[in-house]
Amino acid sequence: MTDTVRIIVNGEPREIPAGLTVAALVSHLGLPANRLAIERNLDILPRDAWSKTGVSAADRYEIVHLVGGG
Numbered sequence: 001m002t003d004t005v006r007i008i009v010n011g012e013p014r015e016i017p018a019g020l021t022v023a024a025l026v027s028h029l030g031l032p033a034n035r036l037a038i039e040r041n042l043d044i045l046p047r048d049a050w051s052k053t054g055v056s057a058a059d060r061y062e063i064v065h066l067v068g069g070g
Helices: 022-028
Strands: 004-009 012-017 036-040 060-065
Touching: 012 022, 022 036
Parallel strands: 004 060
Antiparallel strands: 004 012, 036 060
């Protein structure tokens, strides 16, 4: 059994600790959760699902930081 899994985040391979949820992944990556949109394996992941969705090996994530302005 391995302690890490390999995923793709914004096109780049990453090794992360096994057993993370998407919410924990955001924290692990040091991102501010309040202004993000996340796509997991080509599907938009609603914010209320982040803490219930486990990160699996070979998952592909696109994480976009939303910027306001006018």
